[in-house]
Amino acid sequence: MEWLSSLMTTDKAIKGALIIHGVALVGTVLLALDQWRSECETKPPQPKPQYITQDTEDALKLTTLDTLLGHYNHAIRETAVKIVCDRAVxxxxxxxxxxxxxxxxxxxxxxxxxxxxxxxxxxxxxxxxxxxxxxxxxxxxxxxxxxxxxxxxxxxxxxxxxxxxxxxxxxxxxxxxxxxxxxxxxxxxxxxxxxxxxxxxxxxxxxxxxxxxxxxxxxxxxxxxxxxxxxxxxxxxxxxxxxxxxxxxxxxxxxxxxxxxCGLFPYPDTEESEADDDDTHLVERLSVLFPETLDVNSLDVNHPTRVLLRSFQTTPGSEEQRDRNQRHREAMVLNDGSHPITSDDIIQRDPTSPP
Incomplete structure (x- = not known):
């Protein structure tokens, strides 16, 4: 009976092997069929992005633009409006x-x-x-x-x-x-x-x-x-x-x-107006000495900057006044350009010294 038991054991192994091979075969066939179907499937081409060039805009007729202005799509209507406005302006x-x-x-x-x-x-x-x-x-x-x-x-x-x-x-x-x-x-x-x-x-x-x-x-x-x-x-x-x-x-x-x-702005005082003109002219000539943000029109007449500017100007008057102006003009400006010029940078001549 030993041969019968051995035969039955061999038969089970054969059946198991056949089942495994059958499953593997079916899986391989299904995978091959899926790949074949994928290769045979016809996919529609993807639309390429289209850009409206100036030539395209110029080629659009008025009747076409009129139709596009009434289109249900908001983006198309907006584009048509822009084209019409660009043509008009x-x-x-x-x-x-x-x-x-x-x-x-x-x-x-x-x-x-x-x-x-x-x-x-x-x-x-x-x-x-x-x-x-x-x-x-x-x-x-x-x-x-x-x-x-x-x-x-x-x-x-x-x-x-x-x-x-x-x-x-x-x-x-x-x-x-x-x-x-x-x-x-x-x-x-x-x-x-x-x-x-x-x-x-x-x-x-x-x-x-x-x-x-x-x-x-x-x-x-x-x-x-x-x-x-x-x-x-x-x-x-x-x-x-x-x-x-x-x-x-x-x-x-x-x-x-x-x-x-028109009576909406007062006329400036004559003396102040002349001083303003003189200061403005001097600012243009001496702009390298003053910061770029200097606005002479916003400064008061008695502002130190304007007083200094007028001191550079020769004005008629007494000999004492001319001497004072001369001493004011004799000054040195020490500034290396790292900061806006101030009164501390100006070294004037000693008023008590002889002219």
């Missing part, structure tokens, strides 16, 4: 047409053209059509370059002139700011002007008679003294766009002359 005829439109007597026509001008110069901001604040508008540099022209300044000033309020209250209240209550045409024009003078300068604005045609016609008061005080108080207490424009005009010599002629 770079088209000279379109820009001049809008500038001509803001000078029309009809209020609705002026406002419509002003809104269009604001949209094409900054298409990113849609608040103009949704009742948002104008102060958030920031015009890009390339759009400001298109508006830095004589026609643009003259048109903006004319638009402000047409929007003058004959019943305006006196601008003498320091507790509240009237700027948010101004008409939309005023705020839009002042928005353009503020960014233009802040980026460039106010010379073209002054030549367009902004002070004479609009600023002086604001209700600053009845008497000349009252107008001076109210304007100074307005600049001191307000931080709106109008205050920024007036501050820029006051920093310009031509602007100060225009303000003085």
């Amino acid at each position: 770079n088209d000279k005829d379109t820009l001049e047409q809008l500038l001509w439109g803001i000078t029309r007597p009809n209020y609705d026509e002026r406002l419509k053209n002003l809104r269009a001008l604001a949209v094409i110069t900054d298409p990113r901001e849609s608040m103009i059509n949704h009742g948002g604040t104008i102060d958030r508008l920031i015009i890009p540099q390339d759009s400001l370059d298109k508006l830095h022209t004589w026609k643009a300044y003259a048109a903006l000033v004319r638009c402000l002139e047409l929007s003058l309020d004959p019943d305006q209250e006196v601008l003498n209240n320091d507790d509240w700011d009237e700027y948010p209550l101004r008409d939309m045409t005023d705020k839009l024009c002042l928005m353009f002007i503020s960014q233009l003078v802040g980026t460039f300068d106010c010379e073209k604005l002054i030549k367009a008679k902004f002070v004479e045609k609009w600023l002086s016609k604001q209700n600053w008061g009845t008497t000349e003294e009252e107008r001076h005080q109210n304007l100074a108080a307005y600049l001191r207490s307000k931080t709106n766009r109008l205050a920024e424009i007036i501050s820029c005009i006051r920093q310009s010599p031509a602007g100060r002359v225009a303000l003085q002629k």
